[in-house]
Amino acid sequence: MLTSLSGRSVIVTGASKGIGKGIARVFASKGAKVLLAARDLAQAEAAAAEIRASIGGGGGIASAVAADVSSPEDCARMAAAADERHGGIDIVCSNAGVFPAARLGEMSVADWDQVLDINLKGTFLTVKACLAGLKARGKGRIIVTSSITGPITGYPGWSHYAASKAGQLGFVRTAAIELAPHNITVNAVLPGNIFTEGMEALGPEYIARMTSAIPQRRLGSVEDIAYAALFLASDEAGYITGQTIVVDGGQVLPESPAALEDL
Ligand code: NAP
Numbered sequence: 503m504l505t506s507l508s509g510r511s512v513i514v515t516g517a518s519k520g521i522g523k524g525i526a527r528v529f530a531s532k533g534a535k536v537l538l539a540a541r542d543l544a545q546a547e548a549a550a551a552e553i554r555a556s557i558g559g560g561g562g563i564a565s566a567v568a569a570d571v572s573s574p575e576d577c578a579r580m581a582a583a584a585d586e587r588h589g590g591i592d593i594v595c596s597n598a599g600v601f602p603a604a605r606l607g608e609m610s611v612a613d614w615d616q617v618l619d620i621n622l623k624g625t626f627l628t629v630k631a632c633l634a635g636l637k638a639r640g641k642g643r644i645i646v647t648s649s650i651t652g653p654i655t656g657y658p659g660w661s662h663y664a665a666s667k668a669g670q671l672g673f674v675r676t677a678a679i680e681l682a683p684h685n686i687t688v689n690a691v692l693p694g695n696i697f698t699e700g701m702e703a704l705g706p707e708y709i710a711r712m713t714s715a716i717p718q719r720r721l722g723s724v725e726d727i728a729y730a731a732l733f734l735a736s737d738e739a740g741y742i743t744g745q746t747i748v749v750d751g752g753q754v755l756p757e758s759p760a761a762l763e764d765l
Contacts, residue, residue: 505737508533508561511588512735513580515539515571515628516598518546520698521647524724525595525731527553530562532732535588539580540598543568563588571598571624577631584635591635593735596628597647599666601700603659614662621666625673629688633681641685643735644677646670647727648690653746654754671746678744687743689734694750696722717762718751 512529516522517538530536530553538553540546546566553564565587569580584591599621604613625646636642651657652667671690678688695701695712701721702709713721730747733739748754756762 504733506533507593507732507735510534510592510735511584511590512536512593512595513539513584513591513628513632514595514597515569515580515624516647517595518542518549518566520700521693521696521724521727522595522597523549523553525597525728526550526564527556528725528728528732529593529595529735530554530564531557531560533561534593535563536565537580537584537587538564538566539569539571540566541568541570570620571596571628572619574627574631577627580628581631581635584632590639591632591642592639593643593645594628594632594636595645595647595731595735596625598624598628599647599649601660601663604662605659606661609662617662618666618669621663622669622673625670629673629677636681636686637684641740642681642687643739644674644681644686644688645731645734646674646688646690647731648674648692648746650692650694650748650750650754653692654748674746675744682743685740687734687740689739689742689744690746691727691730691734692746692748692750693727694722694748694753696724696727698724712753715756715759715762716751716753717755717765719765720751722749722751 518540550564550566569576649667652664
């Protein structure tokens with residue numbers, strides 16, 4: 503049994519849908535005070551209301567703020583909101599991300615910049631905005647949602663996305679060293695294929711192909727990622743920093759598709 507996170511102030515970016523919403527729900531269900539950030543405020547508020555209804559009287563809190571993580575001003579406003587509403591910042595889940603596909607021949611500079619701005623610069627800006635709040639606590643947790651795509655694998659159409667997700671790990675490792683004297687750990691979760699709204703938009707054919715490439719023969723759930731984040735946020739994970747946890751049902755393990763044929 504891990505030490506309770508009850509009363510801890512948690513920011514989750516990209517929390518109006520998918521993995522971020524799952525992380526927010528699991529932390530709130532454990533009694534944390536969770537601030538959900540996304541660009542579309544109405545959708546983030548709807549997610550916060552759904553979470554409040556689902557946790558009932560469990561002690562957790564969930565509310566929303568509009569923030570585009572590629573904007574330094576928005577990130578500062580997000581950190582200030584957590585400070586005002588929850589009296590500080592203990593845990594930051596930098597999860598917001600986009601994954602539009604474009605092959606190299608068709609990829610524009612604007613396509614590249616958009617993905618890098620949100621996924622990689624957004625992680626830097628989120629962490630930077632929350633640093634003072636985390637340092638003031640004398641301890642803290644930063645958990646980045648990266649991906650298997652980039653750090654471990656590649657996929658046609660996602661060279662910009664893969665670069666952003668691999669770049670996050672370089673950031674994590676260096677930030678982990680810089681923030682170690684402040685008792686702040688910085689780690690990443692690397693999801694495989696997780697069933698979310700964003701994933702659903704890639705279509706049934708993509709989902710069927712991915713499912714057949716996963717030894718566990720199912721896509722992951724948002725809770726599969728949320729519980730890995732919850733562990734990294736726990737007091738018990740305090741000596742783990744600059745590391746990654748792959749949560750993918752074994753997807754990166756087969757050395758070729760043939761390894762799955764006899765299952
Ligand atoms: P999703 O269902 O599309 O949800 C994305 C969330 O991020 C939404 O809340 C969206 O809300 C928010 N967002 C997008 N751009 C933003 C911005 N500029 N500023 C603030 N929020 C922003 O995506 P998901 O599948 O849950 O993915 C979440 C994270 O997991 C991403 O970093 C993704 O790369 C990573 N991941 C996902 C999978 C997977 O299989 N699903 C696998 C590996 C890694 P708004 O549009 O309103 O801002």
